[in-house]
Amino acid sequence: MLGEYRITGRGAAEISASVERAVSAGELEPGQSLPPMRELAEQLGVNPNTVAAAYRTLRERGVIETAGRRGSRVRAKPATTGREFIRVEVPEGVRDVSAGNPDPALLPALGPVFAAAAGQGDREPVLYGHAPVEPELERLARAELDADGVPDGPVAVTSGSLDAMERVLAAHLRPGDAVAVEDPGWGSLLDLVPALGLRTVPVGVDDEGPLPDDVRRALTAGARALVVTDRAQNPTGAALSATRARALRSVLCEHPETLLIEDDHGHRIVDLPLHPLAGTTHRWAFVRSAAKACGPDLRLAVLTGDAVTLDRVRGRQRLGPGWVSRITQRAVALLWAGEAVDTRTVAAAYGRRRDALLGALGQRGVTAHGRSGMNVWVPVPDETGAVARLLHAGWAVAPGARFRIGSPPGIRITVSALADGEERPLADAVAAALGPGPGRRYV
Numbered sequence: 338m339l340g341e342y343r344i345t346g347r348g349a350a351e352i353s354a355s356v357e358r359a360v361s362a363g364e365l366e367p368g369q370s371l372p373p374m375r376e377l378a379e380q381l382g383v384n385p386n387t388v389a390a391a392y393r394t395l396r397e398r399g400v401i402e403t404a405g406r407r408g409s410r411v412r413a414k415p416a417t418t419g420r421e422f423i424r425v426e427v428p429e430g431v432r433d434v435s436a437g438n439p440d441p442a443l444l445p446a447l448g449p450v451f452a453a454a455a456g457q458g459d460r461e462p463v464l465y466g467h468a469p470v471e472p473e474l475e476r477l478a479r480a481e482l483d484a485d486g487v488p489d490g491p492v493a494v495t496s497g498s499l500d501a502m503e504r505v506l507a508a509h510l511r512p513g514d515a516v517a518v519e520d521p522g523w524g525s526l527l528d529l530v531p532a533l534g535l536r537t538v539p540v541g542v543d544d545e546g547p548l549p550d551d552v553r554r555a556l557t558a559g560a561r562a563l564v565v566t567d568r569a570q571n572p573t574g575a576a577l578s579a580t581r582a583r584a585l586r587s588v589l590c591e592h593p594e595t596l597l598i599e600d601d602h603g604h605r606i607v608d609l610p611l612h613p614l615a616g617t618t619h620r621w622a623f624v625r626s627a628a629k630a631c632g633p634d635l636r637l638a639v640l641t642g643d644a645v646t647l648d649r650v651r652g653r654q655r656l657g658p659g660w661v662s663r664i665t666q667r668a669v670a671l672l673w674a675g676e677a678v679d680t681r682t683v684a685a686a687y688g689r690r691r692d693a694l695l696g697a698l699g700q701r702g703v704t705a706h707g708r709s710g711m712n713v714w715v716p717v718p719d720e721t722g723a724v725a726r727l728l729h730a731g732w733a734v735a736p737g738a739r740f741r742i743g744s745p746p747g748i749r750i751t752v753s754a755l756a757d758g759e760e761r762p763l764a765d766a767v768a769a770a771l772g773p774g775p776g777r778r779y780v
Contacts, residue, residue: 344372347383352391357400360411371401371409397512399531412531425724427733433754434763435735437571439606439711440753443686444632445677447668454667469651469660470494474670478625478639481673487623488616491647493640493654494661498600498626499525501640501650502564503533505622508649509596510535510561517555517563519547521714521740521747523571523600526564539742542573544708545581553588562596563589567611569603569629569710572740572749574691576603576709582612589617596646597621605630607709608684620646627669629711630678637661637669687711690752690760697764703771711753717771720746726770732763 342364346352359365371377374392378385392409395401403409427433475492483489495501506516512534518526520539530537538560540551547565556563565585568576577585589595597618601611604625615623622642627635640650654660672678691707698705698715707713717723717737724736727748737747748767755763 344377344381346381346391347387349387349390349394352377352381352383352388353394353398353400356391356395357398360400365411367411367413369411370407371411373408397534399534425728425733425736428728431728431731431733432759432763433733434750434752435733436754437712437735437749437751438633438753439629440686443683443753444630445672447632447635450668450671450675450677451664453671454664457667458664463663465659467663469654471663471666471670473674474639474666477670477673478641481625482623482641485611485613487611487613487641488621490623490641490643491651493647493651494666495624495638495640495650495654496636496658496661497628498602498624498638499529501622501624501638502526502598502600503529504650504653505596505598505640505642505646506530506533506535506562508646508653509620514562515555515558515560517552517560518742519564519566519570519575520742520744521572521737522564522742523566523602524739527740527742537742539744541744542570542575544573544575544706546570546575546577547581547585549581549584549588552585553591556588556592556595560595562598564598564600565614567599567601567603567613568607568609569712571602571710572712572735572737572747573714574707574710574712576607576609577612577614579610579612582614585614586617589614593618594620599623601625602629603710605678605680606683606687606711608681609709615642619643622646622650627672630680630683631669631672635665635669637665687752690755693757694750694752694755694760694764697760698767701764701768703764703768707752711751713750713752714747715750715767716745716747718746720748723748723767723770727766730766730769732766 342359345355374388375385378388401409402412425435470492478492515536515538516530517538517540519542538555540555541548595618597614599613599615606629615621620643622640624638624640626638691713694713695705695707705713705715720737724734727734735749
């Protein structure tokens with residue numbers, strides 16, 4: 338059952354840690370069965386209740402699952418082995434279009450704004466007990482949110498969008514609760530949900546966002562929360578249209594107790610209009626990260642929401658990190674106030690590369706998606722084979738397994754690193770990796 342690995346420990350914490358270490362190291366594989374609780378208790382010389390407590394901890398951590406009489410087994414995608422490790426090692430000389438990073442040439446210079454922010458910090462040091470949110474950043478963020486139709490609400494600052502989502506989910510949900518998530522969707526979120534002891538319920542996505550019928554089924558079946566990406570959805574590039582937003586608001590009105598979390602992933606890199614869903618339910622949160630437009634290392638996101646949700650998030654934040662560096666907040670405020678990121682220019686640059694690749698793929702008979710943002714999603718019949726053949730052809734793409742729960746296989750291509758003209762050889766390689774197709778023409 339366990340091969341060469343032997344679970345150890347005398348207490349519940351030790352036993353659960355032993356299993357989790359083995360899963361993380363690959364010594365216990367996804368889908369592998371664990372011993373029945375009484376059997377393991379006998380082997381370890383402990384009370385069966387101790388093993389039961391260990392297994393309960395592992396279930397809440399998203400490491401194992403229990404299937405009635407079939408017993409407990411390692412989850413197919415255990416939280417302890419993040420999807421970030423489902424990646425391709427990029428050999429020297431291979432073009433890497435897998436990483437999901439922005440184009441460094443389109444990022445603003447950080448030196449001047451951090452120097453100015455630090456200088457202000459020297460003159461007016463931030464001390465314990467001071468406000469956790471930089472007033473100018475709050476003013477700028479609130480003005481943008483108002484202009485985009487996001488309802489009024491308090492503002493908090495977190496260490497990136499994933500930090501915001503974790504805090505919001507933890508503020509309202511308990512282990513075992515279900516969260517409706519996009520499928521395919523952001524791999525880090527798909528890891529986070531089970532890591533919190535929550536259950537993922539997949540909802541399908543097309544170019545206009547989550548499918549209303551799938552969302553309705555998930556909420557009717559008991560999902561307590563829904564996470565939606567408004568623009569530049571990772572990995573498909575989906576963006577909520579006005580029509581889709583109306584349909585989703587209608588569904589949410591039928592389930593007003595749903596916790597709604599919106600991620601404006603395309604903030605300042607997409608020029609498509611925002612169609613927010615916020616305010617449709619009693620409990621909601623809307624998050625905007627500075628990562629894609631200003632650089633991932635800033636680790637800053639602005640969060641707003643209903644008063645109860647924000648009060649819980651800020652209260653818990655005070656008991657942990659306290660606040661996000663006010664120097665970093667000032668630097669972002671200076672970037673935003675000075676229009677250091679020209680949204681139209683950045684959106685146009687990514688749009689040209691994305692449209693060029695989509696066009697080249699279409700000419701070769703390859704279906705692909707990428708309505709907004711910096712990624713293109715290509716459905717494939719054989720994900721592993723396609724990734725391997727593209728790597729052999731000199732292109733590293735992201736395996737779709739990083740972003741999927743039950744949706745069909747695919748690969749993600751990040752266009753931010755593509756130079757003019759590279760879309761054609763890349764499209765040739767993708768078409769060849771997928772094999773010959775009916776009626777495929779090369780132009």
